[in-house]
Amino acid sequence: MAKTMMLMHSRTSHAAWHAAHLSARVGDAGVASFAAQLRSRFEYEFLGCSWSSESANFSLQRRGSKNLASIQATLTEERPFVTRVPPVEKSNKALAYELVQGALARWSEVRDRATPEPPTAVLLHGILGGRRNWVSFAKRLAQAFPTWQFLLVDLRCHGESASLRKRGPHSVVSAARDVLQLMGQLRLTPRVLIGHSFGGKVAMSMVDQAAKPLARPVRVWVLDATPGKVRSGGDGEDHPGELIATLRQMPSSLPSRRALIDALTHKGFSAGVAQWMTTNLKSTTGEVYGDGSVYKWVFDLEGIADMYKSYEDTNLWSLVDNVPEGVHIDFLRAERSLHRWAHEDVQRIHLAEQIASSEGAGVQMHVLEDAGHWVHTDNPDGLFRLLTPTFGGTNFERF
Known part of the structure; x- marks a missing residue:
């Protein structure tokens, strides 16, 4: 019996979404839940849909695999993405977030657990930023990869999460733990973590804090941040x-x-x-x-x-030197980075590439040309091309 997915066609950039709260425990239990959930791989099959818009109401029912491509094409053209912004609830201390879903991604907090979870990527902003920094880029990804969903988070002390007044210490480790707890509460299993600057270290710390060995694959993109001590740029402009x-x-x-x-x-x-x-x-x-x-x-x-002081001092080289099996860490250096990438740091990452590949893990170094530290605004096309293989795509020209 075909399952049904309701797709609400919206031309607005944001849609208010009020969902029931989960009864799942967070804290250490949430972190443990996150690690346990990572053991499952995404197996997604589109079975059917019911679509509605202002001008028409009709149903599309799958009648063999040959129809799948045409159905997907129709849906992605009419409903390229949906943005969900749940209200911030101070009672549960969960971070504020925004969910950008591709046309074929089916998920909600109150979903049937028998329904396969769509692949999820978590996007983390840098210091003094917020989840809104990622909205345009996330929508582009959702349109290009319609089976994926993208979770944009306001880290502690930033954006709407600042009103939660979380206890100190305010550090990379604490920020990572917050996101892990959010994953546990939402019962989501991220397959990709993308962090810019401070967010890059948060993404690495999330992997570092999760249970080892990690019995699942996960891709971590660290955008213009080194694993160790932060070195300032040449003239210090905009530091x-x-x-x-x-x-x-x-x-x-x-x-x-x-x-x-x-x-x-x-x-x-x-x-x-x-x-x-x-x-x-x-x-x-x-x-x-x-x-x-x-x-x-x-x-x-x-x-x-x-x-920021924690960001400068936090050392995660031990993770890079001993990448857990199934984890792949991609470091992206902006050509005009504000931060000095020391020659020894680059050499150490290249050495880690060789070691990780022999142990079932992965480390890779990339350079994004024609970009300063703000990579997703300076050269979004170049960043999109580099990220495309992560989501299983090769044809990015139409996006």
Whole structure:
């Protein structure tokens, strides 16, 4: 008997989603649940669908494998992705997140456990960023790979997760544990972890904290971050540490976004970074892009300062030197990176490539040309091409 998947066709970029809360325990139990779930491989078969839109209502029923390609093509054209944004609940201390689903991905918090889980990729932002940094890129991935879903997370002290007021220490390890707990609560088994800068170290720490040996394959992409101590770039322009220090010296309330831009550019930061920082302001009315006359930060700046210090000092070379079986770690260095990639770091990664390949794991080094530290905005096409094989794709030209 064919199963049915309801696809809601939406032309809006965001859709409000209110789901029942899971009764699953989190904390250490959630982390253990995450590790246990990783033992299952995704086996997905599209059995049928019921589709509705403003102009038509009809059903498509699978009648043999020959029809599958045409059905998928129709669905991906009409419903390239769906974005779900659940409300932030302070009671369960779960991180705020956003789920971008491909046209053929079927999942919800209250799903039938007999239904196969679609392959999931988790995208993690860097210091002073937020899940919104990944939205456009995630939608592009969802359109290109319609059976996948992409989980975008606000890390502790950032975005909507800042309101949770999580206890310290605010560190790479704590941030990774938060995401593991979220995975346990959602009962999701990520097959790919993609982290930019600080988020890259969080992704590595997630693997490091999970049970070993890992009885499942997982791909980890570390975007413009080294496993060890962080080295600053040449002239220090837009350096995160200096930016945090400057922000801490500013008043907690600002009269306008323009005031922030002027203050940061006067201190020598680029106009692009100054403009980007305005996305972390909210008006007194509570609207991030409101018209109020007074603006405050949406993040916990003191907590972020602790997180960045942890990012600078956290050493995860032991993971790279001893990659668990079934894990593949890809390091991506931006051609114009703000961070110095020391020659010895690059050589050590290349050595790890040889060792890992002989032990059933993997390490690989990539260079993204024509990109600074903000790889997914500086060269999204190049990043997309590098990531395409991870999701099983080869033809990326139409996306």
